[in-house]
Amino acid sequence: MKKHLLILIISTQWFSCSGQINQSYKTESERVLDSIISIAKTQSIYKDNIDWSILEKNTFERLQNTDSISSIIEPVQFLLTELGDFHGFFTVIDKQYKAKGKKKRNVSYDYLSQKYQDKMMAIYQKSKQSTEINGKILKDLIAYIEIPMIENYQGNQELNIEYTFKIRRKICELEKYSPKGYIIDLRSNLGGTALPMLSGLGELFNNAEIGGATKDGKSFSSKWSIKEGNAIMGKDSIPNLPKTNCNCDITKTNKKVAVLVGRYTSSSGELVASSLKSQKNVKLFGEQTMGWSTINGWFLVASNVAFNPAVSYYMSIDKTTHIDGVIPDISIAENFDYENPTNGNVIEKVIKWINE
Known part of the structure; x- marks a missing residue:
């Protein structure tokens, strides 16, 4: 993360x-x-x-x-x-x-409670149990895909490619049904490695400018994009990643995309939300995210000591700076059921929006 x-x-x-x-x-x-x-x-x-x-x-x-x-x-x-x-x-x-204590936040949910911490740990444990991608067709022919936490801190490129293609394959499976629109669920995404998440979603967003990082809240210190399905973040990308292959580029259609975020969306999950915000026909639904919406630097100060302070904030392509998490376009409070994520009032409301 x-x-x-x-x-x-x-x-x-x-x-x-x-x-x-x-x-x-x-x-x-x-x-x-x-x-x-x-x-x-x-x-x-x-x-x-x-x-x-x-x-x-x-x-x-x-x-x-x-x-x-x-x-x-x-x-x-x-x-x-x-x-x-x-x-x-x-x-x-x-x-x-890490730092001791917790960040002071002005949010609608009790992020300091033991109940919140316990649920976050349960989501983390569930995410570690399986690396499969959850996706299905919901009612009214709406495609649903959950983008989970992806851990690959050692930078194993083969693993990055594997994760990327798990997401792409699931999208291609769903596209066979000619869905009316898509739901991208980040509510259980506690973070990890952002590149395979974005490159996986490159199946839907083949070519897009997706914002970047900012130090001053005004200009980009690093710009990110998706080119031919592959995410490029500053100078970072996944090498030798093949192009997309199932011709479902959302940017060339009028299909709506609902991105779900919530109190457990964190770090790289927030980065994906920031990247998708303000894209064509995309809206974010749910709750303000966890507030780890920063890029950490990596400074090796001794052979056995590294320092990783926050050095910039995420900034969407519309230049919204996410200082304390990502605030959705449409706020919806919910008691998120991570075991059954396609149930609940958020799903019902986004299905209604896609059908409008």
Whole structure:
């Protein structure tokens, strides 16, 4: 759910916080923490809201037992928490850590409740049990496809191609029925790897500009597109991916596409929602998403330490910036039944919209 696009390799000697002592007198932990603070000061999207003289001092005060690289864990967690970066993370000796606490949000649902957390974990466990794509024809000849969480953090391109074609094959199966429109369900999508999700949906959106990332909320710092069915995000794409093959390009028809989002749509799931927002004949339905709508950078600061702060927001092609999740075009509150996702009032309302 975490790493998407930006891959920058930074050696610790390149960074030095201005108020600190000479690097040559520091332990490895002090040098690494110094580098992480410097990266946050220059790259974090939250950097302008911070008194850095205070935060730097308070972060270093939490560094104890500097003989161990693990001593940076508490200070960096504190740093991320004070930044308000709850999507960013860091890795120490192959173990991942995040900010402590939860992001404060103004949403209609209780995202802090144990019930919410338990349901999110249940969705996660269900997603891990199967990598098959759920799709079917609903009443009135409307095609439904669920795009799940896709985990492939090691960047295995064969796995990316496999996931892409699972989505494409399901769309082609549904297209045989000549559906009136499509429902793309992201409500159980907790994130993962975005490229196979978008390239899979490239069967429907063969060629499209799909927005990108922004640092200032005004202009794109990175632009994304789908070309001949294959997603391109900045300089990233899935190499050697064949073209689409079942001729169901939505962009050349007047078929409507309803994209379902909700409180459990997170990270890469939110990226897909952002990418589809404002496309031709597309509307988003449901609830405001989880709020992890940022791109995380990747900075290697030591052989066993990587820092992944949020460095940009998702921005749709209409230049809507998604600072705290993706807000649907039509908001519909629901008690989402992840075991039976084609039931419920959201499905009924989108079927009605497609039929209009």
